[in-house]
Amino acid sequence: MTTPSDMASATRPDAPARPLASAARTVEAAACAISVVPAADLSSLNWPSNLSNETIGTVFQSLEFVTLWCETIGARRGARGFGVAVTLTDGAPVLYLPLAVETRLGLHVLRFMDGGVAGMNAPILAKDIDLVPGALAVLWPRIIAALPPVDAVDFTRIAGHVKDRRNPLIELGCADHGAAGNLIDIAGQSFDDYAATKARRGEIGKVESRRRQMARLGPVSFAIAGTAGEATGMLEALVGLRRRQILRSHGHDRFETGGHFAFYRGAIAEGRLSRLTNIAVERCGDTVTAAVLGFIEPGHYRFALTAYELDSYGRFSSGARLLIGLIRRSFALRHATFDLGESDQPYKDVWATRRLPLLDHAARVTWRGHLYFAAKRLRRTCAAWHQSDFAKWARASLAHKPNPR
Incomplete structure (x- = not known):
């Protein structure tokens, strides 16, 4: 406990x-x-x-x-x-x-x-x-x-x-x-003060260098949806990128089976956009290279759903650059906190100032509750096996096995 x-x-x-x-x-x-x-x-x-x-x-x-x-x-x-x-x-x-x-x-x-x-x-x-x-x-x-x-x-x-x-x-x-x-605790400091640590300065310098490299392929732009129509197009791009990541990892589309796409589509509908959510993208030319949907409340921004284009633009750090742009925006709006969300991913160690337990x-x-928790443990064990190196090797081997005649 x-x-x-x-x-x-x-x-x-x-x-x-x-x-x-x-x-x-x-x-x-x-x-x-x-x-x-x-x-x-x-x-x-x-x-x-x-x-x-x-x-x-x-x-x-x-x-x-x-x-x-x-x-x-x-x-x-x-x-x-x-x-x-x-x-x-x-x-x-x-x-x-x-x-x-x-x-x-x-x-x-x-x-x-x-x-x-x-x-x-x-x-x-x-x-x-x-x-x-x-x-x-x-x-x-x-x-x-x-x-x-x-x-x-x-x-x-x-x-x-x-x-x-x-x-x-x-x-x-x-x-x-x-x-x-x-x-990220924002209140009482400027973005320049917050970004003055060696790790954050280094990350900002790296993503700017990669932005210049990506700009050789087309103009790089940052945009936040101002209307439900703009948000719908951005959400389609975000979910498309996210689905590719999920299908690679899990082999099934939870956005449709779990009702998640309908939820996020409703979250950016007219009347909820800017009251409940916002959605932002980075583009190279007309291609969305990174997208983020965040939930908002008075004085707080909460990073919720994000995805990146990894096949052609993965080396250009679009996701990191989009995150920095949103953090800058929260400082400009004088928010109290920026919530990076759950996980122990290394990049959050660079930007977060405080953990939330x-x-x-x-x-x-x-007594039937025992059955539920036993089934939940079994499901987690199966999911862990599905993601194991052996399971990935087995799936790859079966995918390339010739059909018997």
Whole structure:
């Protein structure tokens, strides 16, 4: 089990963890009431919008994101979405938590509304009220009882904290996720100050040199979609590049089978572009060489989906250059943070200034929950074997084996 003190130390050496803030008022579990409604009725709980300044949360739990997820990925997975609100007895909100019940092998599993599109999972917290430490653990059995019956709880990517507040979900008993989030703290410094380290200066010099090399093939340009029409063309290019990468690695197209393409298409639709997302590309001539879709919320940019053209332009560092352009833009817009997303990829060590601890919580609710977790372990073992060198060699050998006559 990971403790808050463990998480405080899980930071990059060049930026110690900032002290977490406390709400003006803290409350015990006994002072709280619990409401659960189907996702279609979130408005009855006054669920916060992505643009709300009255709560502390991320875009991934906002009304716009949750609604879109239920319409696309949730519908494709056959998930039933629910909104959980913890309030005081007078109705004042304490936290909001979007959850989904999915059926796997006939077993009912409680999960976050994620499926690979949420960079982190946490409740939306009230600004002026917080639970005392330990209260969420006391409330949790009541929350489980208020939801439809489930066999297991399988939460992944639980953020160690929400902005500058402690995430109460860490009280459920969590294990390390295996990879951390990566953040750039922007507030209080200029891009030039931030980029002054030897590693960042070197990376900027390298990508500029490669831009000049690529410019021999055609004019190099950076663009951010300003209309839904522009965004649609950029998304088609991004998904096309991403699909090629996925098919090479996994052999199946999860963008269609999992509802992900419909989700991202909805995220850049008229009314959501610039309120929920933005999408940017680098081009060489008319060819998109790199593309990034990011989620936005007041004062924060969250790197979400990215892909690069590797066959003809891979040596020119288009992806790194596009990332630097987006980081510069966040500094110019005076954002508080730039979220590079989960993973321990080496390039994030160059740009991130702080790690965000990510945790998992797995628990059986009925004896049938054991079956779900056993099946999940088996699936992971098979997936690891599929990516092993031996499996790749075997597939390559079979692909070139002549047909018997």
